[in-house]
Amino acid sequence: MDDEIFFKSAQRLSAMLDRREISSVELAKAVIERAKQIDSKIGAFLSFDEAKTLREAEESDARRKKGRPLSVLDGIPVSLKDLIAEKGQPLTCGSKILENFVSPYDATVTERLRAAGCVLWGRLNMDEFAMGSSNENSAYKPVANPWNIGCVPGGSSGGSAAAVAAGETILSLGSDTGGSIRQPAAFCGICGLKPSYGAVSRYGLVAFASSLDQIGPMGRSVEDVASLFQVMAGIDKKDSSSFPFRKPNYLAGLSKFSSLKRLGVPKEYFQGGLDSEVRKALENAIEFYRSAGHEIVEVSLEMTKYVMPAYYIIATAEASSNLARFDGIRYGFRSKATSNAIDIYFKTRGEGFGEEVKRRIMLGTYVLSNENFDSYYRHAQKVRTLIRNDFMRVLGEVNAIIAPTTPTVAFEFGKKKFDPLQMYLCDIFTVQANMVGTCGISIPCGMSSTNLPIGMQILGKPFKEHEILSLAYEFESAHGCKNLHPKI
Amino acid sequence: MTEENRIDIERLTTLARIELEGSERVKIIDSLDEILDYFKTLSGVDVGGVEESAHAFPLYNVLRDDKVGPVFSAEDALLNAPEQRDNQFVVPKIVE
Incomplete structure (x- = not known):
């Protein structure tokens, strides 16, 4: 099973493409066949255009034949979460309100993947407008966890994580507003990087909370994630929040950086509510770093208990503003229940949005309304400053922070769906990075007794993705978690 | 429901x-109350003098050069x- 083409790493496949041991068309066919065989059980794809994908693979083969590949990823299938624009393809955001929407342009990341020769394969399922932690909020269908199809894959990038874990694609892109790359990566046993805010252009990403959203790479190994990040990252004049930073060679640097660092373990993340098996796996990982010669120090993130409420105030406020554009006038679904100009907004949004999206728009509207603005929204923005100061103080003392990605392993369908607040708390360890704007990676660090993956999170300083990638690579090299695949 | 009052x-x-x-509607109203209560956790944070x-x-002020770039066609x-x-959005009548 592990020798199957669709479970090989992008690095390995790239070498095979170079040596003509496989063609890009054969590779594309392998993942397409795999998806056709198993996606009725997984539900990772919302749509795909097989003919288009095969055309792109043929073009890649032609380039390789001429000895002119565009990058190491030329000819490698990459699948996009269905909120990243790909010209001519559907873009639903997992919502009925965009059911028939077709992207009129490419997102900047999509352009960059094309420029690197990646073969774009399919549109991946997600929680509606990236709001959710279990993928149960997709308006179309749930996604199952490839390790146990009775469990959720996490969210909101549940399709992106499940497709990679199940071998239905080689690499994928997700987006992370409060943990939406790292949490599903942890639940599905893959690697997912949430880049520093501004490292990757948001042009062509449908906005949820603009000051928190980032697109990031997901794959089955740290090397694969590093190579995809290499082609995505960098300043873009189409995104005014795109940040100028030095972009090193992430892949080449993987084995160079991690020599003897000071690593912080936040004590607040190991208090009540953390599953005992997750705790044990993390303690083992910390012990690994200690015995490898790194200095481990306990640190305190004193603002931890305020991060979640501040995050949800800010995220819902920004969402209520961003989602005002879905009004049934210029694009997307328009209700046929009325022809009255004002009612059309109410009916279109009432029929087009799902329950969780409505809940968050209502929350955001509440915290932004005249009488609550100061006590909720402005207050939360000030708390955000304190959260940032707290985090940067700790990152002044250590090089990186080691933490669990999630308090538990993947849970069963329906377990939290009817308790929104419990669902929000799934992201308790991940929202910090978004509030601060820094980078974080989740990698597999063990399996539970129920055979579900456990994720470790490494948080770094802003724009020091190469440092956390190296630390992740050091662990992965010693543990071989990347060679574990679910049996479907 | 008390939520209706609040x-x-x-x-x-x-x-x-x-x-x-x-x-x-009922579910959303119920959950709003619980979540807004949770948001109240923040009221204990002293933010005096904090930006x-x-x-x-x-x-x-990230600005581009004031030059016309590629634009979308009406199509x-x-x-x-x-x-x-006729190359326009059709919307409901808004003036009588």
Whole structure:
């Protein structure tokens, strides 16, 4: 099973493409066949255009034949979460309100993947407008966890994580507003990087909370994630929040950086509510770093208990503003229940949005309304400053922070769906990075007794993705978690 | 319901331009109360003299050159319109 083409790493496949041991068309066919065989059980794809994908693979083969590949990823299938624009393809955001929407342009990341020769394969399922932690909020269908199809894959990038874990694609892109790359990566046993805010252009990403959203790479190994990040990252004049930073060679640097660092373990993340098996796996990982010669120090993130409420105030406020554009006038679904100009907004949004999206728009509207603005929204923005100061103080003392990605392993369908607040708390360890704007990676660090993956999170300083990638690579090299695949 | 007393749901749905009906309306009202209570955790934080953070990093006035770049054609812009005619969006009548 592990020798199957669709479970090989992008690095390995790239070498095979170079040596003509496989063609890009054969590779594309392998993942397409795999998806056709198993996606009725997984539900990772919302749509795909097989003919288009095969055309792109043929073009890649032609380039390789001429000895002119565009990058190491030329000819490698990459699948996009269905909120990243790909010209001519559907873009639903997992919502009925965009059911028939077709992207009129490419997102900047999509352009960059094309420029690197990646073969774009399919549109991946997600929680509606990236709001959710279990993928149960997709308006179309749930996604199952490839390790146990009775469990959720996490969210909101549940399709992106499940497709990679199940071998239905080689690499994928997700987006992370409060943990939406790292949490599903942890639940599905893959690697997912949430880049520093501004490292990757948001042009062509449908906005949820603009000051928190980032697109990031997901794959089955740290090397694969590093190579995809290499082609995505960098300043873009189409995104005014795109940040100028030095972009090193992430892949080449993987084995160079991690020599003897000071690593912080936040004590607040190991208090009540953390599953005992997750705790044990993390303690083992910390012990690994200690015995490898790194200095481990306990640190305190004193603002931890305020991060979640501040995050949800800010995220819902920004969402209520961003989602005002879905009004049934210029694009997307328009209700046929009325022809009255004002009612059309109410009916279109009432029929087009799902329950969780409505809940968050209502929350955001509440915290932004005249009488609550100061006590909720402005207050939360000030708390955000304190959260940032707290985090940067700790990152002044250590090089990186080691933490669990999630308090538990993947849970069963329906377990939290009817308790929104419990669902929000799934992201308790991940929202910090978004509030601060820094980078974080989740990698597999063990399996539970129920055979579900456990994720470790490494948080770094802003724009020091190469440092956390190296630390992740050091662990992965010693543990071989990347060679574990679910049996479907 | 006490929530009805605390949250003016009619005003909120009007501001948000969202129709809420039936069981969904009840569920959302119930959960809003619980979540807003959770938000109250923050009221204990002393923010005296603290500046607000709207963004992660300070970037101000990022402007491009004042030159016309590529723009959408009317055809492209209308590609996803729910209703269109003569290169224009069709909307309900708004003046009598």
